[in-house]
Amino acid sequence: MSGSLRCSISLSPLHSNEFPRIPVTKPRIHVPVPKPMTVALSKVVSPLRVAAPGVMIEAAGLEVDRVTEAELKENGFRSTRKTKIVCTIGPRTCEFEEIEALTVGGMNVARVNMCHGTREWHRDVIRRVRQLNEEKGFAVAVMMDTEGSEIHMDDLNDVESTKAEDGQIWTFTVRAFDQPSRPERTITVNYDGFAEDVKVGDELLVDGGMVTFVVIEKIGPDVICRCTDPGLLLPRANLTFWRNGSLVRERNAMLPTISSKDWLDIDFGIEEGVDFIAVSFVKSAEVIKTLKSYIIDRSPGSQIGIIAKIESIDSLKNLEEIIQVSDGTMVARGDLGAQIPLEQVPLVQHEVIQLCRQLNKPVIVASQLLESMIEYPIPTRAEVADVSEAVGQQADALMLSSESAMGQYPEKALAVLRSVSLRIEKCRREETHWDVTDLRIVSSSKLDEISEEICNTTSRMANKLKADAIFVYTKTGQTASLLSRNRPDCPIFAFAPSTSIQRCLNLKWGLIPFRLDFSDDMESNLNRTFSLLKARAMMKSGDLIIVVSDAMQSIQAIKVP
Ligand SMILES: Nc1ncnc2c1ncn2[C@@H]1O[C@H](COP(=O)(O)OP(=O)(O)OP(=O)(O)O)[C@@H](O)[C@H]1O
Ligand SMILES: CC(=O)C(=O)O
Ligand SMILES: [K+]
Ligand SMILES: [Mg+2]
CATH class of the missing domain: 3.20.20.60 (Phosphoenolpyruvate-binding domains)
Incomplete structure (x- = not known):
């Protein structure tokens, strides 16, 4: 899918400020706006400017991330x-x-x-x-990432790092030491079974090879190693063992993915x-x-x-x-x-x-x-x-x-x-090499399959008609996801009734999530959305929008009145 990228090269800035930054009328809360940042590749792209102090037009029932809104206005719809x-x-x-x-x-x-x-x-x-x-x-x-049960060194008693030199002998052990009594060139390892898993001759890689040791002896819980690739040992660095060019999977393969911690x-x-x-x-x-x-x-x-x-x-x-x-x-x-x-x-x-x-x-x-x-x-x-x-x-x-x-x-x-x-x-x-025919069907029921086909067709239509945006009214986020999967050229405005779905949709390609309470009456939803977006200078008369929803098995193409 990555294919080769052929494109015209332009040396001018990627986007200009042709889209007016319209200040929001009545700020709900007044907060200082952070200074626009300076950008490393400033020759290529100008810094993002957030237009006005943050307001969600919550009163009107439509919320969009203020930064996304600024990006939309600055980059223009299709190139956001x-x-x-x-x-x-x-x-x-x-x-x-x-x-x-x-x-x-x-x-x-x-x-x-x-x-x-x-x-x-x-x-x-x-x-x-x-x-x-x-x-x-x-x-x-917010994403929370678990620690998981990998084998790693201890935190070096808060030392920032320690250097292992070529040929030096180090001991890796499961013994715990109080700081004063820790012998020199000794590293505590978090996994009790590691001494049983390794054999003399195994290679021990720190952080995937930033430092390498070879195991020369095993004495009870202590594994004695000689440094073969010197370097810095960092706190809690990850450890892997290799034998004959393969990762050693002994008892450690049974470590639980989710530990008690x-x-x-x-x-x-x-x-x-x-x-x-x-x-x-x-x-x-x-x-x-x-x-x-x-x-x-x-x-x-x-x-x-x-x-x-x-x-x-x-x-x-x-x-x-x-x-x-x-x-x-x-x-x-x-x-x-x-x-x-x-x-x-x-x-x-x-x-x-x-x-x-x-x-x-x-x-x-x-x-x-x-x-x-x-x-x-x-x-x-x-x-x-x-x-x-x-x-x-x-x-x-x-x-x-x-x-x-x-x-x-x-x-x-x-x-x-x-x-x-x-x-x-x-x-x-x-x-313009886009083709959804390569996508396999993911739905398990006929009804879902129809929605899926509708999303594929919607994306194809949006590309052919060079639509300004796709609108999707979605209670679960599923229809929005099926549209994103097609990677259409224009942004997908996803209207969802809860802020948690709005945040979750934030991870998906091309989705601009809004929180909006909507009804089953599509005509009134659309009229309301158009006027809210127009009031927000996020849309103008004549923009071409392709509309779908979870609830309706149909596609509408509409010019914004
Ligand atoms: N909450 C934190 N407190 C202190 N240092 C942190 C924290 N989060 C990240 N770091 C530092 O940033 C580095 C990179 O973070 P990163 O999340 O990639 O961790 P990692 O140790 O490589 O583990 P993982 O494999 O889970 O990504 C860490 O190694 C650590 O030094
Ligand atoms: C992100 C992470 O956990 C890793 O690259 O190892
Ligand atoms: K982690
Ligand atoms: Mg990791």
Whole structure:
């Protein structure tokens, strides 16, 4: 699907400010507008400007993310950004103003990683995101990422890092030490069975090969190793063992995907009302099913979406089944690259993206997209090429990890994702090679199959007629998702009755989610929507809209009166 990208090259800015920024009439709450950020690739894309202090026109019953609204007006309908952005929140970005700056910069989903920090820290972050949403009219979704049961080093007693030199002898052990008594060159490992799993001669890779050791002796719980590739050992670095070129899967293969600590974190996530739970090191579909029924049990009617992280070698055997039962997938290239040969990672990425599209599930491409921007204000050319590839493959979302969690340039990294997305999406629109006949049918009933066909036809029509937008009135989000799956040229305005569905739709390609109470009377829904959007300068007379809904098996093409 990625194909080759042929497009006309223009050296002028991608979008101009031809769309007027109309100030909102009566602000409900007055809040200071953050300064527009400076953008790393400023030669290519101008910074996003949020027009006015945040107001959701909630009184009129229509809410849209203020930043998305600004992007729509600035980029113009057809060329508004389709690829969504997930940012990991860490020490560098956890304050209110920092989260706000990321939101204004285009963050659609905020991710908290339960591997790091305390629950209190995460609670504060989640509540800040929620507060910003409420006070400033954003609709940022929250994703909680579980720790999972991987084998990793301890936290080095708060030392930032420690250097392993070539030829040095280090001991990896499950013994616990108090800081003063910890012997030199000794690392504690979190998994009790690891000494039994390894054999003399095995290679021990830290963080997928940032540092490498070879096992030279085993003495009780201590595994004695010689460093063969020197480097920095970082706190909680992940450990994998290799024998004859393959990952060692002994007892550690039986480690539970969801540990006891993860279950408590999940309870915490449910309590805090997160929108997504991303499950680390998923191996099979079973664990996703178990988690789903656990959530339904604890929180009936919950809308929490379960994202399966593809980062374990075991998940690859069960890919289709896992994707089928999940609400979305993440290609977690960091750990994946420590479990399979690196040259296979791009192939897995491609396969997962294709499968997700076929099965109508959103997919996030994660890790090391702009790794050099942890330290530098501009990315490498290779990183820009990697991001372009993911956008060209039409992944639903891109994710920043360390770049936003602890890097020096989180907002610039975000701006790069935005500008590259816009540029590559423009290329794809110019390609006009679109064909839905490749999509397999995902519906299980005849009625759903009709909806699916309607969505395919709607997208084809919208492209042929060069429509300005597709409107979808959806109670569950399903019809909106089926439209997004077609990756049409114009944006899809998805009107949903609840803010939780609105936030969940934020992860899907090309969807502009609105919260709107609507009735079964389509004519009155449309008239109301048109006048609300026109009042908001988001639409003008003569715009061509293609309309569908969950409830009606029909398609309407309408010129806005
Ligand atoms: N809440 C946090 N507190 C402290 N540091 C954090 C936090 N979240 C992220 N970080 C830092 O940012 C880095 C990158 O974050 P990221 O979420 O990618 O973690 P990771 O350790 O690579 O694990 P994962 O495989 O789950 O992504 C982490 O290694 C950590 O140093
Ligand atoms: C995101 C993540 O968990 C990884 O890349 O390993
Ligand atoms: K994690
Ligand atoms: Mg991982």
